[in-house]
Amino acid sequence: MARFSEKKIVAGSLITLGVLFSIIAAFTDCSAGGADNYAHYNIARWAFHYPNLFLDHWGKPLFTILIAPFTQIGFFGARLFNILAGLTTAWICYLLASGWKLSKAWLAPVFVIFVPIYFILMFSGMTEILFSLVLMLAIFLFFYDRFVLSAVVISFIFLARSEGAIFLPIFLTALLFKRKYVAVPFLLTGFLLFSLIGQLYYYHNFWWLITKLPYVGGIGANYGRGSWYHFLEKAPDYIGILIFLFLILGMFVWLKKWFSSGLKLRSEIFTRLLIVAGCFWGYLAAHSYIWWVGEMSLGLTRVMAGVTPVAGLIALVGWSEMDKTIKSKIGKAIFLGLTILFIVLPGVLKYKSEFKADTREVVMDEVVKWLRESRNFDHRFVAHDPYFAFSSKVDAWDSRRIQYGFADFTKPELNIADSTLLIWDAHFSQNEGHIPQKEILDNPKFELVAYFEPKVPLKVLGGHDYCVLVFRKMENLNVDNNQLMIKLKDEQLKGNLVYSEFFDFEHAEPGKVPDQFVVQESDTFSNKCYVLGKDSEFSPSVLLTDSQLKISNEVSVGVEFDFLAEDQLGNNEVLMVFSVEKEDKPYFYQGQDVLAVDSAKWNHARYHFYMPEEVKKDTKVKLYIWDIQKKNLKIDNFRVQAYSK
Template identity: 25%
Template sequence: MNRTYSGKLLVIFYLCLCAIGGVAMALLYDDSCQQDGGLHFLFAKWAWTHHGLFVGVWSRPLFTTIYAIPALIGYRAARIFTVIVCLNIAWQTYKLASDLKIDRSPIAILFVWLQPSFFLFSADNLTEPIFALVFVIALRLHLSGHKNAGMFVASLMILARPEGFFLGVLWGIWILRDAWKDSLGELKAFATNAGRASLLASGGLIWWLAALLITGDPLFIKNNWPPNWPMTGTIYGAAGLIAYPIRLPEIVGPFLLPLFIYGLVTLIRRRQLGTITSSFLLFFILHTFLRAFGLLGSAGYPRYLVAISPAIALITLTGWNKLADLFSGMTRWIAISCAVVILALSGYINFVYADGAEWSRDAVAINQLHQWFTDNPQPVNKLIFSEPYSCIIFNRDPWENISFTLNRDVDLKILAESPPGTLVVWDEKVGPKWYGLRAEDFEAAGFSRMYSKSFVLRGRILDRSWFGFGGPRHQTFYLLYKKGV
């Protein structure tokens, strides 16, 4: 068996392993571990009704456009679609490693999926995987010499996430640097070559034009900017400069982190793969500062770094190769055994990490409430909900939900004015934390409690808490209803 054929078999084997893991995530857990996953699904599904969602700042134009059709099939179908997206990210990362002639390139596939945050959201409806796919495709085009095509694809990153603006600036620096080298110091030639960088504005121009055509508002993007994304201010708190560094194990993987650091130091010292290392450093430093000072509504989630998961994988692969070279004199079966143990432990940790994400378990309770309501139906004219999954499972338009002001008196007045036939699906954790309202407040506003139940929602792997991680989630859900006079 020749090396090329063996390498192809490894690629297929690794992709199949990852596919099994991704599909398992989609089937084992009915909902996202963060509320944003359900919201983005609702944005994509209902964009056909509320067309502004196709160009909304929070709904993310690229994500909503790509997911608009899968979302019509159903929530789980859209999540399986994300698995396919993530498999493509891993494939493109492997191809990039091959393009760069990095040894052991097939294992780059595993180093993408063994990132805990990547795995956690590999069957979710969040925007980071779409960003990562655009990023790695653009990077392949750029590094293969197709720089104009690479810039156009890179310009689409801003349609997936705001970080696309910052990475676009970095991309422009790469282009200007190369233009200066190609011009041999001649300003006229430099200006001609540098002018190509304007292609990086293509995505923003497409967004603005689409928003104008759909909404008729030339300032739609500015006017649609979410109020909880202030340029200054600390709506989610200011966590300090160590918030992201201490969460690197969740981003890279606890067992792979030493390899990643080794690879990063090696590449920086040797000035190799500058586009890869600078992309990671930009994201990491950017989010470290945004979280440290609470800017742009940064919540400090490790998942933000999923957007550059291909870069993380290639840096880890570099560290892996360097370590393999150091232990090249080791007996082959011992070396293979050590590698398998590291990879297997990393895979197991991923499942433990995903299983410990408590929010996804609320879907079990909401499913039971939905079944109870199906058995005891009432006419519903409007749905108010604390968690997006309730809106998904009850198949209602999310725009029926009231726009909570976080002003208790104003919100209670709005609730009191809700029409007959309004159904409320509320909980004891998310509702009070996000909106400052409990089930008793709805009752005071004229709603009747139809059904309530307390749950102890346990993980499939971690039945108890370990060092504050995982363990049972104690939750209570309510069905409330406003009857006619």
């Protein structure tokens, strides 16, 4: 019987995984990477129609050039490219591990593919996977003495992700220590080639890679800042606890060997520390620094996927060292089995929720559906969310069909033709577009024509509740968009009114409204109101059961009340609670902030709630106000209405 070599078995396993992963990609969505997924796709998909997109700095020229042919078959093509790139990276790591004579080198692909953040991004359309492939290929070529070719490959890495430029000094140092001076100039290959292309073809500026860099601060930036140890602290999550522990052990193994070699700078072990460990820790340190100082970073841990194959390789060094300490065959088999189990399972399951459409994508799909059904689809659009062009399938770069943002966001109506539709969303329009919801609602040149929100409230960048508003640009309008939004929100509660309950606190209601918290106030809408504060944390609650209405996922609930806040109200201090329970235990819960527009006057609050998709038998629904911080608050005219489709 013919025996297959280890190399053939590994290659066959990777091909099998490629087929399996492709099938998964064909039948799932992937929200990992968010809207950047679709921004990259929009660039690559249309690059053959608009060749200047191949040089789009934000899109990353190397990534766009390589992925563009795949995107011609749709977003599945982009995902297929990353699957192939990730599996190729795993193969290169195996070849390196085998060349280094590591115990069970065939485990290298497991330590690469099933790193949680790497696994999920292989199914996305993001740049991190190609970035890791370029890095690992350059490292592989270096250790196989192909120094010139290694320098050429690594010179292109910043065209896959800009921060790849930090690897060039590392490779330069390694080449100098190796005395491979001939290879040094080739580190400029990628920069010189694309600078020349930009000079001759589109930008007519040799230095466009520097002057057109999209990651700058100022008014267009929406970056944050945090602790310097953010990426290190989160490493067990995005790398996996077991691989992270083996990574630390692997570092100790290499450092011990280097010390044993007499700290020689031209030793093989130092070269591994410099290039392999140096690329991982240098990359982590760079991202930690820019997040700490608040420059060009949102603190997204997914960026670390670009170097997790390097971490996996170091982790395998640690694993191999531990494997050597186990003498019995049974012990080795158990250790091997447990390692695979506790790497693969967390790797696959950690981000399983991202194998479906993001909430914002679902809402935007509803917007596109409404545009088609309402015969508004032939209008010209202004949008900020790149997913809109993807979902609507319009030519993302045809200025006759779609425009991204406004030339002057302080006067968005300028140079915008009448009947143009603005697709305003609470994430991109409000942050990148600098168009606050209040300002666009108050703009007399835009009429609100449609309103969309997720069934479960979603907070986005800036702490805003996600929603999408569709406006029509028209001259000489005389509309109140704020009233239109109230009307459109109410229309979302479609169906028949099946239950209503109202508390005006004017009459005693034993068992529902405690008398001691009902007070007489001259400045209320009526004569009495209900008081929340130090002695009363909860308002009277409304309980919906099957005896009052048939509780199902077809039910939606509207709540409104008047309130006077005698204290300043902030986020998560006073909540309007919607609790779906079985046997008095919540299995679906929403708490929306009660915030005062004017703390000196009575305010009117309105909320919409939707039942979850899966409603359990004997479900009850509770609605009440929860004064978490015991703020002094008066409420009146508390109304709950339930609708069924």
